[in-house]
Amino acid sequence: MTADDVFTVLDVGGTTLRVGSWAPATGTLSRVRRVPVDGMHRDPGAPVAVVQQRVVEQIVREVAAHTGGRRPRALGVAFAGPITAAGLVLAAPTVWGRRGDPLPLGDLLTRRTGTPAVVVNDLTAAAWRYAATEPGDFCLLTVSSGIGNKVFRGGEVLVDADGHGGELGHWVCDLSPDAPLCDCGARGHLGAIASGRGVLAATRRAAHTDGAGFRGSALAALCEGRAELIDNRAVSEAVRASDPFSTDVLRGTLTPLAQALSGVFTSVGVCRYILMGGFALAVGEPYRRLLVAELVRLGCFGLGPAQIDAMVSLGVADDDHGLIGVGRLLAERTPVLSPGAS
Numbered sequence: 001m002t003a004d005d006v007f008t009v010l011d012v013g014g015t016t017l018r019v020g021s022w023a024p025a026t027g028t029l030s031r032v033r034r035v036p037v038d039g040m041h042r043d044p045g046a047p048v049a050v051v052q053q054r055v056v057e058q059i060v061r062e063v064a065a066h067t068g069g070r071r072p073r074a075l076g077v078a079f080a081g082p083i084t085a086a087g088l089v090l091a092a093p094t095v096w097g098r099r100g101d102p103l104p105l106g107d108l109l110t111r112r113t114g115t116p117a118v119v120v121n122d123l124t125a126a127a128w129r130y131a132a133t134e135p136g137d138f139c140l141l142t143v144s145s146g147i148g149n150k151v152f153r154g155g156e157v158l159v160d161a162d163g164h165g166g167e168l169g170h171w172v173c174d175l176s177p178d179a180p181l182c183d184c185g186a187r188g189h190l191g192a193i194a195s196g197r198g199v200l201a202a203t204r205r206a207a208h209t210d211g212a213g214f215r216g217s218a219l220a221a222l223c224e225g226r227a228e229l230i231d232n233r234a235v236s237e238a239v240r241a242s243d244p245f246s247t248d249v250l251r252g253t254l255t256p257l258a259q260a261l262s263g264v265f266t267s268v269g270v271c272r273y274i275l276m277g278g279f280a281l282a283v284g285e286p287y288r289r290l291l292v293a294e295l296v297r298l299g300c301f302g303l304g305p306a307q308i309d310a311m312v313s314l315g316v317a318d319d320d321h322g323l324i325g326v327g328r329l330l331a332e333r334t335p336v337l338s339p340g341a342s
C-alpha cells in the first residue's frame, strides 16, 4: 500500500489530538499518533483567537509530519464542537473555551494543506463508524464528562446545515432553581445530571445526605470513606461490583436519560441505541442493564420489555471512533481509487 491509497484522518478533542491513516480499500486504521491538544488547557489565559490559531497550526503541522510533507490524498477532521455543513466551527468549549468567533476550519485547512478538508463534529464522525455495521437507523449516545447524541437515519446523520441537532445533553430535564449547572452555563440540562460529571456530583451529594449508607458501601471502601475522594473510576467499579449505594445513585440519574431516549424513540421511531463514552463504557453492561430497566419502567410506547432490551447496546470501548468514522465518511465522499491511480 502506498501513501496515495490512504486518507489522513484526525480527531481533535478537548485534551487529545489523534492523527492516523485510513485505508478505504481494506477499512483499516493505522499509524495512530496521540498528542496533547494545543488548546486552552495549555495556556488558560490566552485570548481565544490566539488559541484558535495555535490549534490550526498544530493540525497543519501534524498533517505534514504524518504525510512526510506530501499533500494528503484526502483529509478528514473529527472535531469537538458544533460544525456547519461548510466546515465552520461554531463553538469549541472544550478546545478553546466558551467564547470566541466561529472558525472556518475547513477552508483554513484546505488552503494550508492543498487538499479539500472535510471537518465534522466528532460524534457525527463516530456515527459513521457504526453506520458501516448497523443494518438500519440508530441513535448514538455518548456519556462521558458530558452527554451528546446523533441520530443516523436513511444514510445520513440528522443535523441541520447550521449544525443544530444531536445536543440531547442540553435538553432541560430539571426545572428547579438550584438544578445542577451544565458546562454550557445553563441549569438543569441532562448533561449536568446524567453525565459522568453529573453522576459523580450526585454520588458525593448522596454520601453527605446518607452518611451511614455511604460508610457501609463498597464505594466507601474504594475511597477511604471520604466523599471528596470519590471519582468516576471508583463509582464505575462500585456499580460493577453491584454496590447498592452507588447503583441507587446511578439509577436516579438514569431516569431523565431514559425519558430523553423515550422521547427520541416516540418522536422518530429509531429502534437502536448505541451507548459510548468513557463513563458508560467504564461501567459497561451494568450501565446498559440499569438504563434498560428505567426504559422498561417508563415504557416505550408500542414495545415490550424484550424489545426494549434488544434495542440498547454498548459501543466499542476504544479511542478510535472519530478517526475510523471520519475515514468512512471520507470514503463515502471520495471517488474510489482504481489500482495504479495516483
Ligand SMILES: [Zn+2]
Residues within 6 Å of the ligand: 169, 170, 182, 183, 184, 185, 186, 189, 191
Ligand atoms: Zn447545557
